Amino acid sequence: MAAQAEPLHDIAHLGSVELFTPKPEKSLWYFRDLLGMEPVHQSGPSVYLRGYGDYATSTLKLTAAANAGVGCVSWRATSAQALERRAKALDDAGLGLGWSNGDFGRGRSYRFRDPDGHVMEIYYEEQKFVAPASLHSTLKNLPQKYTGRGVCVRRVDHLALLAKDVEANRKFAQELLGFQLREQVRYDKGKTEIGSWMSPTAIHHQLAYVVDVKGAHGRLHHFSLWVDNRDDVLRAADILSENGIFLEAGPSKHNNSQGFYLYTYEPGGNRVEIYTGSFLVMAPDWEPVTWDEEERGTGTYWGATLPDSFIQYATPNVEGEGARQGA
C-alpha cells in the first residue's frame, strides 16, 4: 500500500453560505415561510437565517444584490491554531484576500479565493446560538424549537460550485483545505474530470465542484438543505408547488451520493436542493468512487432524468448554450 500523506484536520465543517438575490423580499419569504428557516439578524442588505437543528447561530446569509449567485462560503476551523495554519497556507499559495474581524456571530476570519474565483473564508470563534423564549425547545439538546413551519429544514448540508477547471479546484480543496475526495465523475477514459464531491466531515459531501459548461467562473450550481427523511422531501414538493415555486427536478434518487433530492429555484433565481438519504463516510482511507459516462448516465439512480437546465443553468446566469457534459 502506498504511503499516505498525514491527513489535515484543520477544517471542521461548512459554516454558512451567502446567497445573492435580486429579489430579497421574495427570497426571504421562500427561506423563512416556505422552507421554515429562522431569521436571526439583519445588517444592511443581508438577512441571516438558520435551520432549527443548526447549532451555529446562522448558516445562510441572504444578501440583496443585482444578480443571483454565491457570495462568501464560510468554513469553521477546528481550532484557533488550525485557522492560523490554513491562513498561512492559503496566503503562501497566493489565494489570500486577508483578515477581517468576522461576520455576524463570529470572531476574526481569513478570506481567500478558490482557484476558480469563488470567495471563501475560515473562522474559528463562533457565538453559540441562544434561542429567544419564543423558540426555546423542550428538548434540551435541540438548539431551537422544531416549529413545523413549511418544509422546516433541519440544517445546511452542502453546496455545489461550478468551475472551469474542476481538477485544479478539487486539488486545492484536498491539498489546502484537507477535504477528503468521496466521488468523482470522469469522462474520456478518465481524462476529463467532470465533477468531484468532497468533505471535511463524515457528511458525504459538503463541497462539490462541477464543470461549468459555459466556461465561466465563480458560479453556483446549488445550495442544499437537509431534511430527515424522504417524506419531508415529498412534502416539500407539495408545499413549494402550492406556492408557485419552480420544481426543476425530483423528487428522485441520485446514483452518486445516493441522495434523495428535490431541486427548486428560489425566487431570486438560485437553485436550492432539499436533500436527504445520502450516506456517511468515516473511513480515513476511503477510496474515491469514480463514475464514467456510462455508469454516471443521467446522474439519477431512478426517477425522472435530470433536465437540460440542470447542466445549462447556474447563477449568475450566463446566456447561451454550453457544450453538454455532466453535472
Ligand SMILES: [Fe+2]
Ligand atoms: Fe446536492
